[in-house]
Amino acid sequence: MDFLMIGFVAFLASxxxxxxxxxxxxxxxxxxxxxxxxxxAVAAAGAVHLLNNLFKGSLVGRDADWPTVRWFGIPAMxxxxxxxxxxxxxxKADAGLSxxxxxxDFSPSGAGLAIGxxxxxxALLELQPWFQRLAAPPRLMPLGGLLTGFxxxxxxxxxxxxxxxxxxxxxDARHYVATGTQIAILIDLxxxxxxxxxxxxASAASPRDLALVAAATVCAWAGAWLGVRYLRKATIGTIRMxxxxxxxxxxxxxxxxxxxx
Numbered sequence: 001m002d003f004l005m006i007g008f009v010a011f012l013a014s015x016x017x018x019x020x021x022x023x024x025x026x027x028x029x030x031x032x033x034x035x036x037x038x039x040x041a042v043a044a045a046g047a048v049h050l051l052n053n054l055f056k057g058s059l060v061g062r063d064a065d066w067p068t069v070r071w072f073g074i075p076a077m078x079x080x081x082x083x084x085x086x087x088x089x090x091x092k093a094d095a096g097l098s099x100x101x102x103x104x105d106f107s108p109s110g111a112g113l114a115i116g117x118x119x120x121x122x123a124l125l126e127l128q129p130w131f132q133r134l135a136a137p138p139r140l141m142p143l144g145g146l147l148t149g150f151x152x153x154x155x156x157x158x159x160x161x162x163x164x165x166x167x168x169x170x171x172d173a174r175h176y177v178a179t180g181t182q183i184a185i186l187i188d189l190x191x192x193x194x195x196x197x198x199x200x201x202a203s204a205a206s207p208r209d210l211a212l213v214a215a216a217t218v219c220a221w222a223g224a225w226l227g228v229r230y231l232r233k234a235t236i237g238t239i240r241m242x243x244x245x246x247x248x249x250x251x252x253x254x255x256x257x258x259x260x261x
Contacts, residue, residue: 002035003215010048011219025049025156030250033259038111039091042156043195044213050188052220056181063178068169073186075142076149080190083153088198090114108257118155119251123244135167153191
């Protein structure tokens with residue numbers, strides 16, 4: 001069931017979110033959080049996100065606007081490292097909350113509480129029409145890169161903010177997708193080694209865990225390949241509602257300590 005669920009989510013999300021700001025990492029995180037501890041779920045979703053973007057970049061990378069990539073991406077790399085370091089610190093912290101029900105004790109971790117709260121906040125924002133229309137002026141692009149990278153490093157949820165700051169860049173759909181992909185690669189290349197140094201013990205990963213990440217990656221590649229060839233500016237209102245609902249549910253479970261503790 002875990003392979004089917006994560007594989008299906010990765011395939012669908014990679015294809016349908018190709019031309020939207022609703023990022024693959026945002027969609028994958030709640031699915032991975034059902035099967036992994038919170039920091040590991042963020043890192044696993046990040047690994048799939050990077051491999052998928054490298055594949056996507058090979059398909060559309062030639063259309064990237066490199067001045068925008070530099071102007072946005074360099075601050076984003078710094079932000080991603082800071083966010084990943086904060087996640088590592090939260091992984092070692094106790095949220096100080098506990099409760100009991102049905103003969104069981106629940107206590108959310110610091111990372112679970114923070115990531116759960118971010119999931120709930122972003123899910124609620126994704127359901128607001130005004131949030132989809134937000135666009136920041138180009139002069140704020142370096143700040144947008146720093147904030148996007150920080151949230152990407154902390155929770156993997158970077159697509160919404162990246163879109164907000166790139167929407168007024170003057171790029172058409174093709175260049176917008178390619179530019180966003182290159183920026184996402186820079187963020188992933190910055191945060192994943194930081195995760196490894198901060199909290200992920202690669203030697204402790206089981207063959208099943210690695211197989212789950214590999215399956216999600218292959219499914220995401222298939223979704224991206226089909227998306228590039230057959231989709232244009234996908235209308236994903238129904239998908240957005242479904243994923244926001246999943247984020248609210250999983251975020252609430254993480255905040256309560258039912259998951260990820």
